[in-house]
Amino acid sequence: MKVLALEDNKELAKSINDFLTLAGYICELVDTVEEAKDKLLSFSYDCILLDIMLPDGNGLDVLKFIKTENIKSGVLIISAKEALDDKIIGLEGGADDYLTKPFHLSELHARLRAIYRRKSLNGNNSNIITFNEISLNTDTFEAFINNQLLDITRKEFELLMYFMVNKNRVLSRQAIAAHLWGDYTDNLANLDFVYQHVKNLRKKISLINGVDYIDTIYGLGYRFKSTETEI
Amino acid sequence: MKLVDKLTLWLVGVVFLVTPISMVISYRSIRDNIRSAEITRLQDVNNKVAEQLKAGIPPHKYLLDRPIAIKQISAMPAQNTKASTYRFYNTELKRDECRLDVVSYYKINNLIYSVSTYNYVTRGELIIQGMMRALVWKMILIIGLVAISGRLISRYVLSPFQKTLEIIQAFSLRQKEKITLPLTSTTEFKQLNFFLKKMTDIALEDYSRVKEFSENASHEVQTPLAVIRSKLELLSETSISENQAVLIDDMQNAVEKLVRINRSLLLLTKLDNFEFEASESIRFCLITKEVLASFENWIQMKNLCITTNINNKVSLQIHSVLAEILVTNLISNAIRYNIDNGNIDVTLTSNSLIIKNTGLPPEIEPELLFRRFKKSNQSADSIGLGLSIVKQICTVNNFKVSYTFANGLHILQVNFAKVREVIEEPEENVEIVFNENTALA
Numbered sequence: 001m002k003v004l005a006l007e008d009n010k011e012l013a014k015s016i017n018d019f020l021t022l023a024g025y026i027c028e029l030v031d032t033v034e035e036a037k038d039k040l041l042s043f044s045y046d047c048i049l050l051d052i053m054l055p056d057g058n059g060l061d062v063l064k065f066i067k068t069e070n071i072k073s074g075v076l077i078i079s080a081k082e083a084l085d086d087k088i089i090g091l092e093g094g095a096d097d098y099l100t101k102p103f104h105l106s107e108l109h110a111r112l113r114a115i116y117r118r119k120s121l122n123g124n125n126s127n128i129i130t131f132n133e134i135s136l137n138t139d140t141f142e143a144f145i146n147n148q149l150l151d152i153t154r155k156e157f158e159l160l161m162y163f164m165v166n167k168n169r170v171l172s173r174q175a176i177a178a179h180l181w182g183d184y185t186d187n188l189a190n191l192d193f194v195y196q197h198v199k200n201l202r203k204k205i206s207l208i209n210g211v212d213y214i215d216t217i218y219g220l221g222y223r224f225k226s227t228e229t230e231i
Numbered sequence: 232m233k234l235v236d237k238l239t240l241w242l243v244g245v246v247f248l249v250t251p252i253s254m255v256i257s258y259r260s261i262r263d264n265i266r267s268a269e270i271t272r273l274q275d276v277n278n279k280v281a282e283q284l285k286a287g288i289p290p291h292k293y294l295l296d297r298p299i300a301i302k303q304i305s306a307m308p309a310q311n312t313k314a315s316t317y318r319f320y321n322t323e324l325k326r327d328e329c330r331l332d333v334v335s336y337y338k339i340n341n342l343i344y345s346v347s348t349y350n351y352v353t354r355g356e357l358i359i360q361g362m363m364r365a366l367v368w369k370m371i372l373i374i375g376l377v378a379i380s381g382r383l384i385s386r387y388v389l390s391p392f393q394k395t396l397e398i399i400q401a402f403s404l405r406q407k408e409k410i411t412l413p414l415t416s417t418t419e420f421k422q423l424n425f426f427l428k429k430m431t432d433i434a435l436e437d438y439s440r441v442k443e444f445s446e447n448a449s450h451e452v453q454t455p456l457a458v459i460r461s462k463l464e465l466l467s468e469t470s471i472s473e474n475q476a477v478l479i480d481d482m483q484n485a486v487e488k489l490v491r492i493n494r495s496l497l498l499l500t501k502l503d504n505f506e507f508e509a510s511e512s513i514r515f516c517l518i519t520k521e522v523l524a525s526f527e528n529w530i531q532m533k534n535l536c537i538t539t540n541i542n543n544k545v546s547l548q549i550h551s552v553l554a555e556i557l558v559t560n561l562i563s564n565a566i567r568y569n570i571d572n573g574n575i576d577v578t579l580t581s582n583s584l585i586i587k588n589t590g591l592p593p594e595i596e597p598e599l600l601f602r603r604f605k606k607s608n609q610s611a612d613s614i615g616l617g618l619s620i621v622k623q624i625c626t627v628n629n630f631k632v633s634y635t636f637a638n639g640l641h642i643l644q645v646n647f648a649k650v651r652e653v654i655e656e657p658e659e660n661v662e663i664v665f666n667e668n669t670a671l672a
Contacts, residue, residue: 015461080453102457105464170467174487219476
């Protein structure tokens, strides 16, 4: 996947770049609206990350530009502004998703994958995520291992999907909690809850003799390990 | 007491004080005037008699209807006219009479004569009585007119003041608009308006500056937090020892807490700014059910027994995001601060949402927990803004929220302002009971 990230904070941009490169993506960084427009006219990208507040303008202008130039890339807005208006304007303006800073890189990745699935695969099997013997149907929220239905809850499904998107990544319990329960809840106790969910998920997978890909990383969280990397 | 009443009372008081004095003064001056006029008249009679004596005409007993007495005396007194009052009781008319005697002395042909005459004059008491009667009327008229005109005039004169009061009463720092006070020609009101205008303008400016600062600060903090968070994630991808992993985890927890505090504070600021306008009513019952469903696992994990009694026809005018946050915060609190194997009872009617849960008694006054960063026990589990947000959401939506602890139950009750839509259908109550035997899904 080829990604263009428009982010004026160098450090954050570098983090995004590092993470996405590790995931095997091609990531290009720009930090001004003008540069972004130039790049967009010259190259094509699968996904565009847009910051809203930029030194030479507003990310929403780039969004308008993308729409008028009829660029087919998926757009994910990343903004420090949590104002609902921005969110609504962004989504109505044609953005595919909206993520507020500070986000977890694994969350960013999951959102990018989701956009990519919806956009690039043109609906063709786009609702199915597979890895080895595991396959997930994102429309029906059903998981199969060797074509055998895995009896899991919605949250466990989301958890498994999160793991599969972020293969070989260390997922902190904080990132998992934020992914599963959102940001608004004043719930730091959810970290134990993450443990319970992961435990249940692993138990259910082993119940139907699935391979347990989930590793516990001491002190940090979990990792879905596989030797392959997805491009 | 109203200003106009006070002024009226003072005015009436002054009138009451001044009237007796002025009455005494006018009584005296009337009496003296009558007396001196009468004396002059009688003196004139005496003079005429004296002229007749001088001309040698024997005087009559009456002159100009006045009875006259002429006497010869031996020596000329110092004053050539003497006036004296004589009071007696008139038995025929059965009243007191007052007679004024005027004696004049003349030297005619070396003989000294005293000529005296008298007349009846009006008694002082009669004058007083007359004045008293007038006084009563005068007082009634004065008080009545003062009271009526005071009210009418004050309505006119004080109207700029009243308007100022209304404007100040409606003034709120949050509305961001500077006040415009009515023009007035009264100096005091001009001063008052000037001060109020200056004061509120400064307050508005300061308030918006503080708010802008906290908003900007919160926004500015987001990006560095994002940097820290992303770097920690990348760091945890590198080969690290267990000790380092624990350190990273601690940092991640701290960052997490910062993120949540910051988000909650931003949310509170937005609530303060009324940024969540509820344009249409939403099915509050659906949101409550969704939130309950999302907590199902957690409830089961803590082995809580939950009973719900949710009216299916509850529509409220509230922003859907706020409704969700409101219910989520309340229910997550009810779960988090519950004891293992405890109970939660959720009741939603068209008028109120009541959440009761078992739990340890609060260490501080429950109502205090609505304050920012107030926690019953300072555990790291929460950041202490959940109930502040609940309170603020209730405030902007005109709901009333109360927190009580009784019989081992924490009771949080939200009373809705008014029900926008009542769907006229028989109520359908749903009872869902998760008990300890329900298997973990």
